[in-house]
Amino acid sequence: MNAAESNPTxxxxxxxxxxxxxxxFIRDIMIADIxxxxxxxRIQTRFPPEPNGYLHIGHAKAICLDFGLAKEFGGKxxxxxxxxxxxxxxxxxxxxxxADVQWLGFQWDGLFYASDYFQQLYDWAVQLxxxxxxxxxxxxxxxxxxxxxxxxxxxxxxxxxNRSVEENLDLFERMKNGEFPDGSRTLRAKIDMASxxxxxxxxxxxxxxxxxxxxxxxxxxxxxxxxxxHGQSDSIEQVTHSMCTxxxxxxxxxxNWFIEQLGIFPSQQYEFDRLNLTYTIMSKRKLLKLVQxxxxxxxxxxxxxxxxxxxxxxxxxxxxxxxxxxxGVSKTNGTTQLQQxxxxxxxxLNKHSLRVAAVLKPLKVMLTNxxxxxxxxMDAVNNPEDASAGTRKxxxxxxxxxEQDDFREVPPPKxxxxxxxxxxxxxxxxxxxxxxxxxxxxxxxxxxxCTYDPETRSGGPSTRKVKATIHWxxxxxxxxxxxxxYDTLFTKENPEEVEEGQDFTANLNPNSLEVLTSKxxxxxxxxxxxxxxxxxxxxxxxxxxxxxxGKLVFxxxxxxxxxxxxxxxxxx
RNA sequence: UGGGGAGUCGCCAAGUGGUAAGGCAGCGGCCUUUGGAGCCGCCAUUCCUAGGUUCGAAUCCUAGCUCCCCAGCCA
Numbered sequence: 001m002n003a004a005e006s007n008p009t010x011x012x013x014x015x016x017x018x019x020x021x022x023x024x025f026i027r028d029i030m031i032a033d034i035x036x037x038x039x040x041x042r043i044q045t046r047f048p049p050e051p052n053g054y055l056h057i058g059h060a061k062a063i064c065l066d067f068g069l070a071k072e073f074g075g076k077x078x079x080x081x082x083x084x085x086x087x088x089x090x091x092x093x094x095x096x097x098x099a100d101v102q103w104l105g106f107q108w109d110g111l112f113y114a115s116d117y118f119q120q121l122y123d124w125a126v127q128l129x130x131x132x133x134x135x136x137x138x139x140x141x142x143x144x145x146x147x148x149x150x151x152x153x154x155x156x157x158x159x160x161x162n163r164s165v166e167e168n169l170d171l172f173e174r175m176k177n178g179e180f181p182d183g184s185r186t187l188r189a190k191i192d193m194a195s196x197x198x199x200x201x202x203x204x205x206x207x208x209x210x211x212x213x214x215x216x217x218x219x220x221x222x223x224x225x226x227x228x229x230h231g232q233s234d235s236i237e238q239v240t241h242s243m244c245t246x247x248x249x250x251x252x253x254x255x256n257w258f259i260e261q262l263g264i265f266p267s268q269q270y271e272f273d274r275l276n277l278t279y280t281i282m283s284k285r286k287l288l289k290l291v292q293x294x295x296x297x298x299x300x301x302x303x304x305x306x307x308x309x310x311x312x313x314x315x316x317x318x319x320x321x322x323x324x325x326x327x328g329v330s331k332t333n334g335t336t337q338l339q340q341x342x343x344x345x346x347x348x349l350n351k352h353s354l355r356v357a358a359v360l361k362p363l364k365v366m367l368t369n370x371x372x373x374x375x376x377x378m379d380a381v382n383n384p385e386d387a388s389a390g391t392r393k394x395x396x397x398x399x400x401x402x403e404q405d406d407f408r409e410v411p412p413p414k415x416x417x418x419x420x421x422x423x424x425x426x427x428x429x430x431x432x433x434x435x436x437x438x439x440x441x442x443x444x445x446x447x448x449x450c451t452y453d454p455e456t457r458s459g460g461p462s463t464r465k466v467k468a469t470i471h472w473x474x475x476x477x478x479x480x481x482x483x484x485x486y487d488t489l490f491t492k493e494n495p496e497e498v499e500e501g502q503d504f505t506a507n508l509n510p511n512s513l514e515v516l517t518s519k520x521x522x523x524x525x526x527x528x529x530x531x532x533x534x535x536x537x538x539x540x541x542x543x544x545x546x547x548x549x550g551k552l553v554f555x556x557x558x559x560x561x562x563x564x565x566x567x568x569x570x571x572x
Numbered sequence: 573u574g575g576g577g578a579g580u581c582g583c584c585a586a587g588u589g590g591u592a593a594g595g596c597a598g599c600g601g602c603c604u605u606u607g608g609a610g611c612c613g614c615c616a617u618u619c620c621u622a623g624g625u626u627c628g629a630a631u632c633c634u635a636g637c638u639c640c641c642c643a644g645c646c647a
Contacts, residue, residue: 022594023586050647085646141645150643152573186645196575198643207645226647249577250642271577278583285646326595328585330578333640337583340596350609385609416607425605458605469605537606563607 024329026270027069030241034073043075044240047101047108048230050082051093051214053284054299054306055100057320057341061275064324065243067106078237079108083115084229086213094214096299100307105317110237114229115215117236121224122176124232124262125187125205129168133261134205135161136171137188144186147193148201154194155201161190175208178221182208187222191257199254203227231255234267242267245274246331275327276335279488280305281495281504295508296489302544302555303489303512313486314532314542314557319348338488345558349532349540354382354389357427357471358520358535358554360483362401364447364475367432370398375474378428378458394521396429399475401519403538406470407448409437414567416467418448425469427536431456471536478519481552484544485514524552532557 034041045066049055055063070077079101083089101108128134137160139147149155163171172187174180187206195201205228210221231254234242249271259266276282281290282305290296290304299306302313310320323344327336357380376396383389402418411419418424423433429452436449456462489495490507498506524533529545539559546553 048647052647082647088646137645139645144645145643148643150573151575153643154574155643183645188645198575201643204645209645223645225645230647246577247641248647250575251647253576273578326584330585332578332585334584337596340584343596346608355606355608384606414607427605429605431605466605468607471606534606534608537608539608560606560608565607567607 022325024272025331026065026241026243026272026329027072029270030069030073033240039240042238042240043070043073044077044238045070045075045243046078046080046234046237046239048080048082048114048233048244049097050085050088051090051097052085052088053093053288054096054304054308056282056284056287056305056307057277057280057310058275058282058305060104060307060320061324061327062243062245063101063104063106064321065272065329067108068325069241075240076109077106078110078112078239080110080112080114080233080237081215082226082230082233083113083213083215084224084226086211086223087209089214091214096308100311103311103317104307105321112233112237113215114224114233115213117229117233118216118220118224120236121229121232122222125172125224125228126169128189128205128261129172129187130165131261132165132190134187134189135163135168136175137161137186137202137204138184139186141183144204148198149193151198157193158188158202161202172206175206175222176220178210180208182210184208189228189257197250197253199227199250200257203254227251227254228258231258231267231269232262232264234269235259235262235265238265239267242269244269244271246271246333247274271331272329273332273334276333277305277341278335278338278493279490279495280338281490286504289505293505295505302484303486312542312544313555314349314540315345316348316352316532319345322348335494342558346540346561349534349557351385352383353532353534353540355380355384355536356521356524356533357394357473358481358483358518358524358533358538358541359401359403359471359473359478360485360516360518360535360538361404362473362519363404363407363445365400365402365432365472366447366449367398367400367452368435368449369451372398374398375477380428392523394428394523395474395477396426397474397476400426400472401475401478402426402448402470402472407434407445409445412568412571415564417470418450423466425456425458425466426452427469427471428458429472430454430458431464431466471538473519473521475519477522479522479524479552481518481520481524481554483516483518483541483554483556485516485556487512487514518554520552520554527552534560 047063047066067077137158147156186204188202191200193201204225206222209223212218252269255269300308300312323341377393378396379391380394407418418434420434423431425431432450432452434450438447440446489512491509492507495504495507527543529543531543535541540557541554542557544553544555
């Protein structure tokens with residue numbers, strides 16, 4: 001084990017235990033490029049989010065690839081905000097993205113904005129106009145669409161396509177100067193209206209948008225389109241390998257075209273498959289809708305697939321990194337099962353979480369033969385996976401709480417826990433036997449009367465064995481806690497699968513959040529937001545920021561693997 | 573229908589002419605004062621289909637089939 005692995009709160013990407021250097025086709029290309037001496041063997045990448053939403057687990061895959069590969073080959077990675085559309089962007093997103101990238105464990109070399117290059121991009125546009133490769137077009141948006149043609153029919157040349165260079169220069173400058181209203185004109189590349197690649201049918205380079213930009217204020221009222229900005233931004237930064245997702249495959253020829261026409265540094269784009277997860281929606285537009293329509297409680301709602309949501313829920317950066325490293329990088333459109341992510345979350349939490357007792361749904365237990373005022377201090381192991389985590393004392397007394405699910409008045413087959421006349425071990429306590437079931441007027445079980453066997457104290461000489469061990473908490477010593485239990489946000493593996501006329505919100509899981517009033521052991525008194533624990537036998541839980549003095553709030557990160565639940569499910 | 577991309581176990585994925593890695597899930601068993609964790613074992617005679625080349629094909633050729641992307645003044 002290396003030093004990073006023994007660090008309980010790993011924050012650096014080096015601590016990723018899974019090989020971050022698993023082979024993939026982009027990595028192979030880099031190795032070949034280094035061997036051939038391309039760009040002097042230099043590797044440089046970039047992570048280019050648009051600040052129009054929060055980062056999600058899909059971005060994590062891209063981040064791990066962009067930063068991971070550059071790091072492996074001693075290269076650099078810039079964080080560059082692709083901020084060419086002020087109508088959708090905001091500094092709130094800029095700040096959230098920076099925080100999330102760092103939380104994931106990565107540090108960028110340069111921090112840039114596509115808007116840093118607006119003047120250069122403008123100058124290059126003038127250069128293309130002078131080379132008769134671009135023109136100002138007065139067609140409306142609707143007309144532009146009509147002129148573009150269809151998948152099977154070529155488009156028609158715009159009537160403005162053959163304006164003189166002088167007129168184009170004059171019009172473009174006046175566009176920049178704000179003389180024309182939004183949507184009245186565009187600057188277009190003069191390529192080929194009959195191209196089978198629709199991106200080549202005289203793509204729009206600039207549109208007029210009289211709108212304040214979060215970085216450049218009111219300096220510009222024309223903004224470049226993605227295709228006109230992205231490749232050149234890569235080129236300006238001398239990015240050697242520019243990774244993006246599959247849907248940009250069709251844009252690569254245009255990416256190359258601008259670079260070639262301008263004669264600038266030849267960055268190369270490579271496309272890989274975007275991450276899709278079952279029971280999850282990855283579209284930023286749809287995630288925004290969930291937030292805006294208050295279908296969730298913000299971008300960091302623990303049910304969201306955002307990095308901020310996962311952080312609040314208790315997922316660790318290392319778990320996410322290991323998950324990403326386990327993923328393939330290919331060109332296949334696929335959907336990874338949620339269980340694969342959950343596996344890596346459990347794997348990491350199991351190694352690092354302190355164990356603690358929490359009774360989620362309390363059921364009172366009275367030990368009739370236990371001394372009224374006796375309180376024993378029992379020794380409990382903090383983490384069986386890590387001896388250095390030590391032990392703690394937990395108070396044991398006559399009145400306890402156990403989990404409602406650990407008692408069945410009529411036990412089904414294979415149910416090893418408590419039931420009338422049966423015995424069970426209390427973890428770090430004694431073996432107890434259920435003698436009597438107390439019910440209220442409505443027939444609800446409100447209390448169990450049990451006896452304990454004084455000879456069976458944990459750690460003592462007794463070798464008596466019972467089928468099951470359950471957790472408990474001393475009623476007089478336990479702390480109250482709010483526990484937020486989560487299930488998947490959607491009920492369907494594919495949330496997009498809806499009936500005619502419905503949208504993905506029709507698949508929202510009405511039971512994705514359940515709030516419990518629980519009892520937790522007293523050692524949790526000073527727990528602070530972000531602390532992660534394993535509630536023994538129940539799962540992993542994380543202290544929510546809503547926690548305040550005297551009011552503990554936990555989020556369920558993920559349950560433990562539950563063999564009994566599986567057996568019971570199978571019986572149904 | 574034009575162009576581009578892709579089809580290997582339930583899911584992800586190695587493999588690049590020499591006889592189908594690995595992970596997740598699943599299923600058995602061991603162990604256990606967490607029905608947790610851990611450990612052991614099982615899990616593709618076959619690679620979208622059909623032909624062909626070859627001593628030999630997931631890998632080469634031919635013809636089909638299926639899925640994804642592109643008709644924003646979004647990225």
